[in-house]
Amino acid sequence: MQLYKYLMLILLLFFFPLELSLKTSAYAESAQKIKVKEEEIRQSMITISRQLGVTCTECHNMKKLTDDSMKNFKVAREHIKVVELLKLNGMDGKKGPEASCYMCHRGQLQIPYKEKSNSH
Numbered sequence: 001m002q003l004y005k006y007l008m009l010i011l012l013l014f015f016f017p018l019e020l021s022l023k024t025s026a027y028a029e030s031a032q033k034i035k036v037k038e039e040e041i042r043q044s045m046i047t048i049s050r051q052l053g054v055t056c057t058e059c060h061n062m063k064k065l066t067d068d069s070m071k072n073f074k075v076a077r078e079h080i081k082v083v084e085l086l087k088l089n090g091m092d093g094k095k096g097p098e099a100s101c102y103m104c105h106r107g108q109l110q111i112p113y114k115e116k117s118n119s120h
Contacts, residue, residue: 051101
């Protein structure tokens with residue numbers, strides 16, 4: 001009986017740290033992926049704000065950045081979808097221009113030109 005207890009103790013001490021290190025390793029990898037994703041989003045936001053000539057407060061509630069209650073936040077989200085759609089349909093910068101916010105906005109929040117209407 002005493003030998004059985006020692007064997008169990010040895011097995012637990014041998015395998016438990018391995019399981020713990022595997023869980024810690026998986027957690028660290030997951031945390032790293034989240035950190036990379038957050039950094040990519042942050043860089044995209046910096047690029048967009050420069051292309052529009054605005055600061056973060058133009059679209060974001062600084063107390064809660066993911067709050068979508070501001071009108072400009074909703075408009076920006078739709079415009080980002082337009083840019084992504086253009087990139088998926090050939091304006092990816094490989095054979096021609098790359099779609100971006102600057103393409104229309106030219107560093108200004110409001111687009112600096114208006115399309116002429118055809119009134120007949």
